Amino acid sequence: MPQHSEKTGKLTRRGFLAASAAATAPMILPSGVLAAPGRPGANDRIVTGHIGVGGMGRHHLGRMRDHVGAVCDVDAKRVEEAQGMVKLDVPGYTDYRRVLDRGDIDAVFIAVPDHWHGIIAVHACQAGKDVYVEKPASKSVEEGQAMVRAARNYGRVVQVGSQGRSHPHTHAACNYIRNGQLGKVRRIACWHEENWAGGDPTKFGPPPDHLDWDMWLGPARWRPYNPDYCHFNFRWMMDFGAGFIRDRGAHVLSNVFWFMDLDDTGPTRVTATGTRRKESLWDTPVTMNVEFEFAHRDLVVTWDQPGEPAADASFGQVYYGDKGELVFKGGDGNCGVEQKALDYTPPPDGYHAFKSPGHHENFLDCIRTRNTPIVGIEAGHRVATACILANLSYLLGRPLEWDPVAERVAGDEQANRMLSRPGRGPWHL
């Protein structure tokens, strides 16, 4: 069943084909949808291009090894390492545009730092590729809107890498909460470890020969090279990754949004505070406390770094309902929910959450069926928006009154200017 019918019971235009295909034969392969530009004629081996082959990029390579048709990274060393990982003799690139030029690539995996997500994803949609983009979907609200538009206008499947929704425990929790087992949930408390320490300001120097630093920066404001800015550590810089509120927040809030049926809306007020790093290259806060109010849903979600763990896990959430509580550990690829949710079976006429066969598998299925993936770009954009607003509130030092329909901050021109992110060089949306 197409997921978007869960709530409305209606099919979108894009969903029609998928729905009718699913109704007639589960293994249908609509040939046309697989045809990348320049490749008429069906071949149901989905060929993937992998843009960004560091940590998560390598994970995707491992999962998609039957499908890999190209690898790409601005770090040539990583390209070589990725080529060594896949058995097939795949071409390697340091410019993602060369991957998008390839007519035989059906889909791309975008596992680059956050500040590149939006641009590459939109360009990929325009080039007729389906997209798996790492979370959080976007770095600015306008980028997210552009991604939604591009996916719609170009008829592309876009899966956002908040893979927690594809975990069986998340599925169980969704059924449990949506079917009212906790009663009305008015508060959700998320705990999470602090942002990591480190960041050495003495390491400034020329970038290594194998790294195209200017391309790594891409649309972000220019800054000199320091190895502690890039690769994994991009997470700790506001310009690139912007802390656990985005890195893990995009996992946790993705689940919260799913459980609470918030995929088409957002908070109405966001208040964030944090403590600054004492001596570090990095500029994300060490601790962070965020309150997301969903006034229209009578719900408050708090995010506390470190917060009070309700279970033995570095992060998790407690759902407080008027009939009970539910503790959920993790939220990314590792999830754990209390046994009572795992034991629960929804009644036949109750809510039955879509059961993903796995995040990559769900993406591949959707490429074939044209269904909306379990974390489609519309949902991914809403989740990323909440993360973005948290950081904006922290940076501006004040609460933000958010209008989730107009997607603007009420009465705050400065904050609204920050909803877009002007690009450097040719890197614009």
Add this chain to the structure above:
Amino acid sequence: MKQRYLLAFGALILAFALSLPCAALTVDELAAGVTSASPDERISAINQAASVGSAAVAPLAAHVDSDHFYAAKSARKALAVLVAHAGGPDSPPEERGAVADELVKLLDTGHPEAVRREAVRLLDTIAEGRHVPAIAKLLEEEDLAQDACQTLERIPGAAAEQALIDGLYLAPPPLRVTLMAALARRDAKQAMPALIAEAKSDNPDVAWAAFDALTAMGVPPTKIRPRSRSFSREEDVHYTRGLLEAAHKRAEQGDTAAAERFYASVAAFPATPGQACVAISGLARIDSELVVQHALGYLSEPAIRAAAVDALATAQVEGLDDLLIRAYEKVAPANQAALLRVLSAREAEGADALIAQAIDSGNPSLKFRATLLAGKTPSVELLRAAVQQGAPWIQSEAAPGLIEHARQAMDAGKIEDARAMAETVAVSRAGFDARAEAFRIIRDTASAASAPLAQAIVERLGPDWRKRYPEAFAEAAGTAAVAVFGAVDDAGMAKEGLMKLTAAHLPEAVVQAASGKLTELGVPLDSAQ
């Protein structure tokens, strides 16, 4: 001992003083705080910077290019706090203006570049029209131009827009590309003449950037430059994508007449099949009558057919059902199958009658589709015919059903029937999953009769098989071939086939199965390899 107590007490007093929320710092205290050797004092100073106001801008900026990393960083953060406070809704406009004025003073060439860069970056959320000329002046400076452009992009109003346009005449090519993108994002209509001029640039990067900016604003490529026969494939794709971008923009603006023209133009002359799909879908989204002719024309195109069916099924065009029913009588049977699906989805009057009629068709594609749409289960004969003779997409749809029958036949001991059905699927154009399943049945029902198929598998699984087949499929096919060779009477053929299946490039399961079978046959593995 006494001294330690005194130091501790002093530190306590200092910490308390710095933590007082309402104890506004003086400018000097703030500057001293951000440059303190104590991290706690620096942080405290940053957190209180807002209370000092515009007078603190210059003193803080003086430390932005400090050799002391943390002093420079703290000064930047304190400035950011100050700007955030001044730009907030609770701050009086005069405070915002005063802070911006102070930042503008730092743009002067007399200040170090690091200070000027920080100042222009900080201005992006609080600068007003009157600050634009000072910022725009930086567009002429190579090292600061990008930052100036990015800041101008965020400043609302005509002054910033005009500065971006004027910059086009001053800036070197790399910056012109940024300026044009910024103008497009702002949807700056008055920039169009300048952008059209830029589109004629001899520098291809500039020309295509202008093209992109204009099409993003809804200008059709034909008004920018003609589509040229001398275009490379990439340029042709780029050009046609520009037309799609213009169409999307016009549709978004509610100008469906223009959007319709642009979409129809791409639908008629796409650079790629994917673009045809986008154009047809676009026509359907704006409920254009033109969707009918274009979508019908693509029903036989494998790469576009699905989008055409989807578009026809969802377009809200008056009289569309009647048009489709008339078209049904004129198109080929495989396309009739597609139209049946469209008519059924639209719940068109007369669809049920056509479905009932099509169930008796002699065309396997049409009969298969009609049977499904009527809610009936296709017979094994129909499934076999659909897999053998149906259109490729029908083969994919029918294959799982035939596989299911093959499994049932195996369970009933009808091994030959099962194998025959599996072979039908294995050699079809159905999807890899179904065909892999077919090969597993062939493996489990191995017969010498499948020897030609086994030989064909060996030929196809060359060193480059990964470029064509998923590993699971290759493994299923390879292990099926091993089983078949194990069943043939011709020892020479078996040995030759099995030896080829021990090649190192093949999936491990295939190599192991082939090696095992050779051992069973008494062939030394050394000779096999």
